[in-house]
Every structure is written in C-alpha cells, then in structure tokens.
Amino acid sequence: MEISASGRLEVRITPDDVGKRVSVRRLGEPGAAPEKFTDTVGVLTSWDNGVLMITRRDGERVRIPQSALVAGKVVPAAPARRRGPAASYRELAHVAARAWRPVESERLGEWELRAAVDDVPRGPGRPGPAPGPRTGFTRRANSVLPLGDPGLPLDAALDAVRRWYGERGLPAYVQTATGAEGTQELLGAELERRGWTREVTAELWTAALAPVADRAGGADVALSRTVDEAWLARYRRTGVGEVALRVLGSRSPRTSGAESEGGPSVWFASVPGTTAGEPLAAIGRCAVDGRWAGFAAVEVDPGRRRQGLATEVMAALARRALDEGASAAWLQVETDNEAARALYAALGFTPHHAYHHYRAPSEPETPSGPGRP
Template sequence: MTLDAAAVGARIVVRHETGGTGPTGGPQMTDVVGHVRAVDDSVVTVELRDGSTRSVELSTVVTWKRVPDRPVRRRRAVAIDPDELTRITSRGWPAVESVALGDWELRHAGRFTGRANSVAVTGSPGLPFAEALDRVLAFYRERSAPALAQVVVGSENDRLLAAAGWTPTAGYHGGAVVQVADLGASYTSDAVARVSPTADDEWLSHYGRVDDPASARAVMEGPARVAFVSIGAPTVAIGRVVVTGEWAGLSAVEVDVAARRQGLARRIVETSLAWAASEGADKAYLQTMRSNTAALALYRPYGFVDHHDYVYREPGTGFSQG
C-alpha cells in the first residue's frame, strides 16, 4: 500500500530503517506512531502525541499501516511534568529561530514576546551549566538581543540560575502562571464567531503589543494547527487556539473596552475549545499573569487549575551582553 497524501490526517505506525545495524546484523529499524500531517514525493511528516513532529524519508520505509486513534485520555492534565509542558507550550508559540542546546531551546523572534525570545531552560543542556550559560549569552549577543531565560519556579534549573547570578526580571516579562484543564465532552461554537487559520490586520490590531507584524504572524501562525477566533463586524473580541498533539493552548483573548461585560470572552473561549476538541485535543493549557484576576475568573468554570509558575531571569550586573 502506497504511503501518499491520502493518508494525511490518519493515525499510522510506520516502520523505517535508521541507517544503523540491528542486533542480528541486518538493518536497524524503528517505529513511529502518530498522525500524518504531510506527505510529499520523498518525506512523510508524522505528529507525535506530544505535538512534536518526525520526518521519515519514504525511501527508508519498510512497512506502514493505519491504526485506531488512541484511547481517550491516558492521564490527567495535572499529571504532566512541568518541563514537558514547557516544551509543549513552546511548540504552540514557536520562535522564528529555534536552536537546541541539549534539552534547552534557544529562541529568537525579533523581540515579539518573551516566550519567543528566551531560552527555555528545561532538563539538561548536555554540558556543564556554566558553559551552557556562556552559549546562551553568545547566542543572544550575536543577534543583538538581551539574554533571557524562562524557567519553572522552584525547579533545580531555577536554583542553578539564581546561584549563577541570573536575577528575575521586572515588569511585563516577570513571568506567569500556567494553568491546565481536562477538556469536557462537548463545547458550543458560537454561531457568529469567525475562525481562521491566519491572523488578519484587524485581528492583530486588537491583539496589540505588535511592533513587527511579520514576526508576530511568523510566531502565532507557525503551528500546523492553529485558529484565530473573532466576533463582531467590526471586530470587538478575539482569541487564539493551537493544538499540538493532545494539548490545546488558549491565548490572546481580548475584548474591546466598550464591549466588555457582554459575555464575549466566554463565547471566544467556548468556540476555541470546540475547535480544539474537533482537532482531537483532550487537554488544554493557558499562560497568564497571576495578577490577571479577570482572566483567571474567565477560565475557572472550564476547569482550569494552577499547574506551575514560570519566571524570566536575566544575567546579573556581573555579566557582559555587549
């Protein structure tokens, strides 16, 4: 059976050669299980459960078959490790430039948001901590950008950064709380809401905080499965939802001041969750400032609870970024 574009959207297991030698002397093989997102003449792209993707050259495929969708929810949203969730949220808000340093991810996107312009410090960098920090400083120095580290509050990496003289930033980039929820059985998509795979100029103008529309679109439109929700003509309320693997990420829920207290934010969230569920998500996350009590109150009826906090740290006065 030919593996071609007809398989897009299906869940498959594909066995392929890795290029090495197996234990019996024959070709080494491995299996990849996930949903097909793209197929061309030479490569099939498969999305794994955590939202990451794996590209397999068709010339290495030994066999493949369709398999049933995985059973509904194997673990609750709150059970996920904070570092793993950080990596999932990063895929949902991908930087224009992303470079791996062991488990760490160096991100740069023209200074559009701290999430897309910081190193995500999770797990191990694969080299001594001090040397890893030197690599981080060099990465951002080469791009004429300030070095910033996003790290889970209270984690071992947070402790090591503090010991190395990296201090919490102040103001807008101070950090946030990450909340999670298990998605319910059904949500109602608003009859007048518009759902688009791209952010038009009107949507961006309501989001604000956009000095460089090209960088903003590159980040927010980057994931393979993303939707921009809006209500009103002209637009008075917006939101963004992304699905990576089994997770949905909610962000950018904004309502014009004059249109508030009319239930528009709730309608944006409900429509976003309906779209996410239709894309196969069974868990969701959001990131917001802990001081944003209005946002926390909006999401509480949908079952969102605290998972962890993260903070941004920057080099102390003893470090040179120039």
C-alpha cells in the first residue's frame, strides 16, 4: 500500500487511472470488525458515481465504494513471472488462435472474426443459413479475437460482429483475456455494460517443453499426422464432422481482408486398448508453431485413469515437438477442471492469463407495423 512520509496510508489513485493496474485497500465488508481490511489487485475498469470497479486476474469484477478506500496506488502492468517461458499475451493469443484455425475468417481492423461451420450461400438471391440456431465447432474457432483497435467506435464494431455471425447462423462471441500485460479488462467491462454475457472462463498455462518430454514411461504411444475413427471415438466433443476435422488439422482458413498464413505442424497421439478391438485408452493432440507446442484433446478412458496415460501421451508429443524445434509449451484448461489442473501443475505448467467468451444479448423483437412483416 502507499504510505506517506508521516507513515499514514494514502489513496493515490483517481478516475484518471482507469485502465491501469492498481492495488487498493478498503475497509472490510459491512458487519466486519472495524480493523479488518481487504486488499484487491487488478485493473481499474471504471470509477463512476463514487464506485470503483476492479477486474482481478481471473476476470472477477469487484465493486468498491470510494468511501471505503483506505489506500491505493498504481502498480506495474503485470507481475514478474518466476517460472516458465517468458511470453507476452499477444504472442500467446496469436499462437493459440493458429492452433484452432477457423474455416473462415475476416478482419475488422485489428479484430479477427472467426467461424467454423459448413459453407452457407450468401448474397443476392441466396437464402443464407436455415432458420434455427447453429453451433460452430468450439468457441475458440467461432469467436472474435480482439487484439487492438477494430477501426470503428465500439458500438459500431459490435454491430458489425453481430451481422457477420448472424449471416452464418451463429451467435456472436467475443473472446477477451485478463491477468497479463496487454489483456482486455476494459473491453470485457464494456461488453458487460452492453448486456453481453460471460459464458466460459478458462486459463492458458505455459511450461518449459523439455521437462514434459522427460516424463517418459512404458506406454505404447502412436503418433500420426491425421486422425482416424478410433481417435475420434475417444474425443469427447459434439459435432465432429468435416468442419471439426479442418479445425483439428489447423488448415489455413478462407480469409477476407488478410493474407492467409500457413498453419502449425499438428500431431495426434493414441494409446491402444489392452486387447485388439477395444477403444483407444488415451489420445492427445499437439500443434507445433515455432518455439511453441500447444497441447489439447488429452482424453483417457475412464477405466484407465490414474495410470499415467495422459502424462505418457503428452511426453510422446513433447518429444516430437522438441524434434521440430519447439522449446516451450502451452495449453488451455477450464477453471473447474481440477483433475486436469493437478496433472498440468505436476508437469510444470503455470497460469499465464485467463480468457473469457462473451455472448451477445438476444436481439429485441421488432414490433409489427407498416413495412414490418
């Protein structure tokens, strides 16, 4: 906390510090002992009508009455990382997006609109998507990645986003991140003010790659560039069709307003069942992109869990990634998946930042009237 020369705590933040990372101390919750204080660290996302809103690293928003402040100061944009490879949020966001390539993408300034659904005819005389909701393969490949200025005022940009996804029969999602330098706490706060709903929160974790590769054992892990029916049968996701195969293989998407780039090198791992004809015991996927190896789709037969198979799969993929020149690892894990988080922590992974998917509010019904069928 900020302490003056006289030894007293001071509040040294103002509404002009919105958008900066701050550390504040406030009086305890109502009914708490008078001497009890609560400390909060995060990005100051608003200061309106005597109330501060601070977004913590995990995306939680904390409302603090200005009258309850005891001390406060601006602090560095992100804490120093003591473990794992050094990386910026922007670098990891690009790498993660390339590992889950959409079928189609379009640029809106520095925002990337991404969709992974079957082709839909659009334009004059073309009907567009059939009525009813459609679901793209994974939110990661069907959401906006906002890495800067969309080139329009925010409301106009969000209108353009909703039109673009509406033409494809999809709900509009925007993916934001919190907890690292350059993340989008302010954008998340603006989306919530406009009625967008946060549906999913997960974290991106990083680690050195070599220690993962060293965790080898005796399991028979096969690696392939492609997936077969046995691999897909173990992959617990809905809607695994041609679109899903394109995303899993990370082929370059059709683009509009941007050059298409080559995708990462993708490998699939599988561990056979104990007898011939049994379903696969475990699977995994790794996308190698420069120095980064991204792990995903690590699934184990429920009857074979706690036998180290997930570790074996990741170790085999890590060794192949090392052969291709990678040195660092990343993965994404939901905040409530305690088993996976324990496994990844044991392999040396630590959280880098959190990310969140915001869904657009439902369109209000338009009243009928002249010219409005």
